[in-house]
Amino acid sequence: MKRLLTLFLCLCTFAGFAAEPTETGKKEEAFNPGQVILHHVADSHEWHWFSTDNGNFITYLPIIAYQPSKGLSVFSSKHIVEGETYGNFKLEEEHLVTTDGSKVYDFSITKNVAALAVSSLVLVIVFISVARTYKRRAGQAPSGLQGFLEPFVIFIRDEVAKKSIGPKYERYMPYLLTVFFFIWFNNLLGLTPGAANLTGNVAVTAMLAVLTLIVTLFSSNKNYWTHIFWTPGVPLPLRIIMIPVELVGVIVKPFSLAVRLFANITAGHIIILSFISLIFIFRSAYTGFLSVPFGLFISVLELLVAILQAYIFTLLTAMYIGGALEEHHDEEHGHGHEHDDYGFAEERQGGSNFANLTKPDIAAH
């Protein structure tokens, strides 16, 4: 009985899918998957929840524009999303431009900004309530949400911060925890239907990476800069070559952080959307037999990627901070460690994940 019902529901779904392409097919001849997918993963000035035959369910978000000549203007995006002009503004492929070509700064509450505000609110509510639970249940075993989130907090503290940063880890715990839970929550929220692809936006990841760079540079000690400008254990001519290489490494590390997170999350979204698009490309409901399981598989995989990427970002941030804090201890051990030094230098310039992942183990000794 249950199986029959499931089958029936499946057929209904396919019937629904099948009806759509034929109808829309008449209106717009070519289905352009690339455009649709990019539209889904990119930022926009309106929040397009979903569409039915009865129309689109869209929330129009406010546009805040600053023109050096005319000052600030605030209006609903409803006036310009369909390509109209409002005042001297119009949207060109989701970019706010002026009709006369003058300079405009777009401070609009876009879909991503709205999602960012919502997710930040969620994070604040969740963690402040968890913190309250800690106060209320002092001396008792953790329960509920507190019990669910506590292992992650402890994991970040013990496995990431303590191992990668060392004894000074406590100062960096708030940043690491914020980054971890911000990325994780937003990755998960990004997977919900209709939500924004926030952590798959390069501006968001770049900002996080720059913040990591700033934290790293501010916590760096003399030894860190010695390694960059006068790499010990390397022959003299090589040292001069190493300076630019190491300097590039300083920038490449956060750059790789930003790109890794952005690419992983966006790629996941693109893959899922591609599988769904297959149905419309082949104009056949039967493609669903292939697309739906594959899409489901990738979705589940994305759940794993969501936490994995949050973890990797946090771990690498902790490692960079740990590297900047590391004390010089090679001379005490004589020449035996010169080789290790060179190894570090190579890792820095290469920026390879796996080489970096092994670093705290070496550094720990």
Place this chain on the structure above:
Amino acid sequence: MSLITPEFGLLFWQTLIFLLLFLLLAKFAWKPILGSLKEREDSIDEALRMAQNAKLEMQSLKAGNEKLLADARHERDQMLKEGQVIANRLIEQAKTTAVEEASRIAQQAREAIQQEKNQALAEVKNTAAQLSVDIAERVLRRELAEPAAQQNLVDAYLKDIKLN
């Protein structure tokens, strides 16, 4: 291309909101959470250490008790043994004293008897002597009533004496 160019507006809001989020969470969430976790871990450590100490103390206490018990038992045995020895000695002593006393009394009795006997014998001798003298007196009185008989006796004595 728009996918990989960071939007200025989003960058601005992200910086603003993320820093705000960081400050809020750091002050109102991470500080109490990490503090409570540390507190709890410290209290667990403390409790475990105390339990360990209590266990050790208990063990030493138990060992002490056992030692005390063994000592007490040993002492009891010792006392019992000593008591036995003392009792035996006392009995022995009593026995010897009794025997000595008995023999002493017997000796005394014997001596008293001897004395009594001697006394009695002496009395008997005296009486016998008295009797003999009396009898002899009476006999002599009768025999020497005549002067001839007295002469005869003196003669007989004189004969015997014979002066050398």
